[in-house]
Amino acid sequence: MTLVSVSFLIFLAAAVLVYYLTPQKGQWIVLLLASLVFYWLCSKGFLIFLLLFAGIIYVFARSFETGKKKLLVLLEVAILIVLLIVLKYAGWFGDGFVRFLSTISFQKPLSFVAPLGISYVLLTGIGYSVDVFRGTVTAEKNFLKVLSFLSFFPAITQGPINRFSDLSGQLMEGHRFSYEALVFGIQRMLWGFVKKLVIAGRLNVVMLELTGSWQGSKYSGAYVVLTVAICSLNIFMDFSGCMDIVIGAAEIFGIRLPENFDHPYLARSMPEFWRKWHITLGEWLRDYVMFSFTMSAPAKKMNKSLKGKVGRKTAAALVSIIGVLFVWLVFGLWHGISGTFLLAAAYYALLIIGGIVIEEPVKRFRSKYPQFTESKGFQIFRTVRTYFLGIPGAYLMLMPQVKSGLQFLATIFTRPAAQFVVKITEGEGAGTFLLGLDIYDFTVLILSLILWLVVTTLHRKKDVRIRLSNIHIVPRWAILLAVVIAVVLFGFYGDLNAGSFIYQGY
Amino acid sequence: MREKVLAILKEVNEEIPEYEGEGLLEDGIIASLDVIEIVSALEDEFGIVIAARNITKENFATVDSICALVESLQ
Structure with missing residues (x-):
């Protein structure tokens, strides 16, 4: 079961029904059971790994009530x-190990892939542990409540x-049925289906067409710029x-989840871009990695000693740059242990560090020419510049290998552009294709992008x-019905697995 | 105390005293880089220790909330 499947909608409707038929005091138990059933339906025996993670996180958080907290938190994270x-990366440890994991999680050996959402459970769990360690939240005594927080099913994927x-307070307090929450939640989910099925599904075809096999693709030259832009737009629409589906589903239960996107393409600087794109990851990295480092005793000591030598601003900038390197290293490794992610992280780190380095001259320039700036x-200009600086990162993350991805980028200088329109006159696949889509799908893509913009x-x-x-x-329901019909008619289920999301794999 | 805090904030970033919202950290008016400078200056000025646990969006929401944080740590 995935978030874009009929079975998920049936499951959600059943969960909502039972939730609101249950007295408010017991609603969190309904949500917990729903989350565990959802996980079982998605990942079967991998549920035991979710329970294992939750158990470790619970035990360590409770142990912070005693001494030696710093050592314990480091041990837990390790x-x-x-x-x-x-x-x-079970495959690294040999076939025998994969078979062992498959056996204990009741999975066929060939189907062993990382348990669903385990990377998100890790970040959520570390965040909770560090909060308890810092004393900003109290350790929850009831294991089931911690499990309910970590496994909340709309957000786990x-x-x-x-x-x-x-989140925890919202899960525990229970909610009265609200017609507005139901309608708003469904509308938000519907918009998510439009973005995922109607737009991202087609963008994915265009992206695969443009990149081809990433080696020797027929598209090159100016198309590389288009490819980079499409990769970014594809991740944005997909994610x-x-x-929208996740936040809408939670809203039906009366639960408000944090936003993850806030018009990132309108950002005027790279730091602003990262406050608008994958917001909760950016805030997590800032609070638990950046501030953990910059507020540590060694970093403060370094800042103090540098201050006397190079001045207050430069000292803070130097300490900050080390923090930025930590942040982007964690960012790259969290996405996966691969050269492509590390390259993407290095690219973003370079942009942020560049911004820090030129901050003071830019400030001086601004105060000198306020009318112009x-x-x-x-x-x-700032928005357009940030857009073009930001989008290559998505390309670097999506390319399968560093070498072939960079070789493709290099064709912008070495090969002429291919044809935008390709006509195949014979055989089964005959027709006119624009960037891999036939005229019908291409028109749907352009019209749906215009709708999204409006x-x-x-x-x-x-x-x-x-x-x-x-x-x-009457017009309200006519509009909603039209959107539902549009998703059903124009939803792109094609050759691709519409149920999978790009970010599900991290 | 408020004047001293305000002077420190202004020296780091002139936009801070002019900001009328309630999310200095959240809205990026105070960047991560600024936090290092502000914390260092506040620690020197008031003889306090500001830890990572204190760097929250609530504590760094407005000039008043920063003053309240300093007061609570004194």
């Missing part, structure tokens, strides 16, 4: 990371990465579409769902 590596202080034109622009000014609720019932 155990969880080793376990994650063992599960994600791809996040958002929840904080215990934000933010999933977030505050003009509309300059702000648009809805997003309207939504920035005022929640589209509130706008909808203010209009007459």
Whole structure:
């Protein structure tokens, strides 16, 4: 079962029904059971690894009530990371080990892949542990409540990465049925289906067509720029579409999850881009990696000694750069132990560090020419510049290998462009194709992108769902019905596995 | 005390005293780089120790919340 399947919708409807028929005091148990059943339906015996992670996180958090907390938190993080590596890269440890893991999790040996959402459980769990360690939240005494927080089923596949202080209370308090929450939740999910099935499904075909086998692709030259932009847009539609489904599903239960995207393509600087793109991961890295380092005794000592030599600003910048390197190393490794992710992380780190280095000259320039730097034109330039700086990162993450990916990028200088329109006159696949899509699918893609742009622009000014609720019932339901029909008719289920999401694999 | 805190914040970033919202850290007015400078200056000025646990979006939401944090650590 995946988030974009009829079985998920049936499962969700059943869970919602039982949830609201249960007294508020016991609703969290319904959610816990639903989460465990969901996990079982998705991953069968891998459920034991979820329970193992939850058990470790629970036991360590409780142990922080005693002394030697720092040593324990480091030990916990080390155990969880080793376990994650063992599960994600079981193949490294030989066939026998894969068979062993398969046996204990009731999986066929060939189907062994990392347990669903385990990377997200790891981040959520470490966040909770560090919060308990820092004393900002109290360790939960009831294991089932910790399990309920870690396994909350809408969010377990791809996040958002929840904080215990934000989610746990909402899970435990229970909610009264609200018609508005139901309708708003369904509308949000519907929009997610449009982004995932109608748009991302087709973008994926275009992306695969453009990249070809990533080696010797027929597209080259100027198409490389288009490929880089499509890779980024594809991840955005796929991932933010999933977030709409997840956040909408949680909303039906009366639970508000944090947003993961906030119009990232409108960001005017790279730090702002990362406050708008995969927000909960950015905040997690900032709070648990960046501040853990910069507020540590050695970093403060370094800052103090540098201050006297190079000045306050430069000292802070140097300490900050070391923190940035830590952050992006964790970012790269969390996505996977591979050269492509590390290259993407290095690319982003370079951009952020570059921003730190030029910060002071830029500030001086701004205060010298305020009229120019505050003009509309300059702000648009900043947004366009950030867009073109930001999008190659997505390409670097999606390419299968560093060498072939970079070779493809190099064709921008070495080979002429291929044809935009390809006509195949004979055989089974005859027809006219634009970037791998036939004319029908290409038209649907362009029209749905225009629809996305219009809805997003309207939504920035005022929640589209509130706008909808203010209009007459007949046009309102006509619009909603039209969207449902559009998803059913134009949803791209094609050759690709529509149920899988790009970020599910990390 | 408020004047001293305000002076430190202004020296790090002139936009901070002018900011009227309630999310200095969240909205990126105070960047991670600024946090290092602010914490270092506040620790020197008031003889306090600010730890990672204190760097929350709630504590770094407004000038007032930063003042309240300093006060609680004194």
